[in-house]
Amino acid sequence: MTSSSEELLPTTQRALLHRIAVAQTEGRAPSFVAGVMRGGRTVWSGARSCVDGHAPDSDTQYRIGSITKVFTAVLVMRLRDEGLVGLDDPLEKYLPGTGVGEATIAQLLSHSAGLAAETPSPWWERSPGSTRPELADVLGEQPALHPAGRLFHYSNPGYTLLGSLVEALRGVSWEEALRTEILEPLGLGRTTVRPVAPHAGGWAVHPWADVMLPEPLEDLGIMAPAGVLWSTVDDLCRFAAFLADGDDRVLSPASVAEMRVPAVPPAAGDGVWGYGLGVQLMRSGDRTFVGHTGSLPGFVAGLWVCVEEDLAAVALANATSGPLAPAVAADLVRIAAEAEPRIPEPWRPLPVAEVDEELLALTGPWYWGTYAFGLRVGAGRSVTLEPLKGVGRGASFRALPDGGWIGLDGYYQGETLRVVRRPDGSVSHLDLGSFVFTREPYEQGNDAVPGGVDEAGWRGL
Structure with missing residues (x-):
């Protein structure tokens, strides 16, 4: 039967x-x-x-x-x-x-x-x-x-x-x-x-x-x-x-x-x-x-x-x-x-009401030291931080009422991701459980990089 x-x-x-x-x-x-x-x-x-x-x-x-x-x-x-x-x-x-x-x-x-x-x-x-x-x-x-x-x-x-x-x-x-x-x-x-x-x-x-x-x-x-x-x-x-x-x-x-x-x-x-x-x-x-x-x-x-x-x-x-x-x-x-593999839900753009220009400006590549990560925005102001190559500490984050995000999985589960701004309102870096993410690897002139950055900059042998 x-x-x-x-x-x-x-x-x-x-x-x-x-x-x-x-x-x-x-x-x-x-x-x-x-x-x-x-x-x-x-x-x-x-x-x-x-x-x-x-x-x-x-x-x-x-x-x-x-x-x-x-x-x-x-x-x-x-x-x-x-x-x-x-x-x-x-x-x-x-x-x-x-x-x-x-x-x-x-x-x-x-x-x-x-x-x-x-x-x-x-x-x-x-x-x-x-x-x-x-x-x-x-x-x-x-x-x-x-x-x-x-x-x-x-x-x-x-x-x-x-x-x-x-x-x-x-x-x-x-x-x-x-x-x-x-x-x-x-x-x-x-x-x-x-x-x-x-x-x-x-x-x-x-x-x-x-x-x-x-x-x-x-x-x-x-x-x-x-x-x-x-x-x-x-x-x-x-x-x-x-x-x-x-x-x-x-x-x-x-x-x-x-x-x-x-x-x-x-x-x-x-x-x-x-x-x-x-x-x-x-x-x-x-x-x-x-x-x-x-x-x-x-x-x-x-x-x-x-x-x-x-x-x-x-x-x-x-x-x-x-x-x-x-x-x-x-x-x-x-x-x-x-x-019969699961058929994924169709991709749909975010509702107009959820489009946030300040949040969109945070998307794209960020660097922890020389490790490259990509920040992507999802529904409900959620974000994901993913390594751009190889295996790394990626995670999904849920938006907090105060504007930060809380990690939902992986190494950063329970850790807080925050945007740190300069006095003029521009973005200095992302802070994730004391880890600093900058727009450029070891960004010159950014005092937030732990240990500072050599003034002579990048060089060859």
């Missing part, structure tokens, strides 16, 4: 279907569903095999495991944006007495708080939530294995703490906060804490025989913020669009972009390129993927967003092991991107 919009070519659709068909067969999954998002909506979905005797589709629920953590992270970022928490605040400020209160909110979000990866025995993913009614049962006697802030160490208990933080500050359950603050605004009506038909059952497939064993579908209780959710291809494609562009009803584009910035490097052998504030980061070829993997007994899941390609993909299967859902999701993005 496959369904799609007319936006993808038949050859692309077949290539996508072929990829999930191979994944389902080679991974020996009872069923496998997947979808591709472009332009904010699902543009293709496909499925293989059956659930309860029927072909699954993009509205069939599967358990998504640790993709749940991204939802929890969004709830925490909302608290930050409302001024209720600071990312550098210690957990102790809001949840006293946990024993790991020196860890900061940002460290918990990025798995750098030094906490253990798992809870004390028994295996929490196959145990009823009543097994661990309190945080102390989740953290155990030795919750911290590493110094806080020193390295990446994935931690399920860390996200349990973040869920409890949400509850403490909102005064409602994590589930209620999730529903009212994320699911309802984004229209994710098929993303739930408990399964709602139609949904897949979770299966363990015997590694050496074509037989299966049903996995228990436990209510995870206090561990829910780490991995409890059920969702569908359609819902996750909508969520992927949010992770690409933000939505002011939930989280601003700037805050979502902040989540995507690497916070810590990955652990050796972890297989993940890095981790932001609640999202995994991965490089594949020349593409950057943002999203999360997920697994619980009976299910595997993958969600990857490629912002620069305006593409995302979701892959879900109901098997404990075998199908590599995250790898399939990345492959679906690659297939769609290579078969």
